[in-house]
Amino acid sequence: MTESLADIVAHRRTLIICGSGGVGKTTTAAVLAMHAARLGRSAVVVTIDPARRLAQALGLEELGNIPRLIDPELWDPAGTRLPGGQLSAVMLDAKSTFDNLVMKYASGPDQAERILSNTFYRNISSALSGTQEYMAMEKLYELHEEGENDFVVVDTPPSRNALDFLEAPDRLTRFLEGRVFRILSAPARRGMKVVNKAARLFLRTIARVLGSEVLEDTMDFFAAFEGMYEGFHDRAARVRELLDDEGTAFCVIASPRRDALAEAEFFARQLGTMDHPVSAAIVNRMHPSFVPSLAEATRLRAETLGSRQDPASIRLADLYANLAAFQDVAAREDAELGGLRELIAPVPLAKVAFLSDDVHDFATLQHLEENLFPESPSPVRQGA
């Protein structure tokens, strides 16, 4: 039987949310973690660049790199969660995640200090392309190792290729094992003499471009890294294992616009070829279909009313015309989903309504939750 989104949230251990920028990844990740918590799980959402007001709601105003428990009063005011349910959030801070990693794999405080205080390190650790992708996976792994949560939802960075994160750990290891790295770390290790001619030329060019001070810093950094490759290498392998684990599921998010859907289809295909078939897909910000009838019938009604002379009928005619326009949009959006639906079948496609406001508090998050899990009893406070 095909796994529903509700099954995924109830039983998987890791859920990775991917999709192009702005479709609602961060928002949806929070909603899914919140629902898992309601089901009695200990859930944590790893968010990346949450909108400021959402970050506030999640208690993430201060950049912290450790998960913060969210007061259940906020997300479960009615107290209907199952026993054990708890919700935490953490905002990914790539820089300090990387620092922690260096401290973990350094042979001792001296080596760690030498790296952390290095100018080159300080620059690359916040700017190295792929760092954020790498760190998202790193954080995921770290949370698993800690074992304090049984459900981890990971939001992914808004990179140009949304699936970069999957390859980030390997990319970093390749970089550490690669030629440039070896050249740069060799001189400091064995003295300039043994460096071959090509490498010397390479270094001289770099020195000319960057200045010799920067080069020194750089080589110093690579030298300081010695002995840590193993650690990074193992780590990348274990992250890969975690991604391959059957407890891990991938969810693609799209909006009903043609370009976002095309991108979601692309991600779904890519994930398939990487042996991570999508387990769920969500189309966010759908215009709701308020009435089951066709737009044509509504438009006829508007015309009939509009032909009458009294002001009330004319006002009503306008409303009907508006509703017909809405129905058109909803029908068009629904038709656009066909490609993605077919591609991922039998995996179901869930829809979330376009709300009139941004989603930045728990009441609105709950609104989305009800859209995604209509079968669950309403989490909203009685009478609210």
Ligand SMILES: Nc1ncnc2c1ncn2[C@@H]1O[C@H](COP(=O)(O)OP(=O)(O)O)[C@@H](O)[C@H]1O
């Ligand atoms: N269903 C929705 N209705 C209305 N606004 C939404 C909805 N989902 C998300 N938003 C808003 O859209 C913006 C982008 O959402 P976000 O989750 O940050 O996207 P992403 O993480 O994919 O970039 C946010 O301001 C959010 O509040």
Ligand SMILES: [Mg+2]
């Ligand atoms: Mg985001």
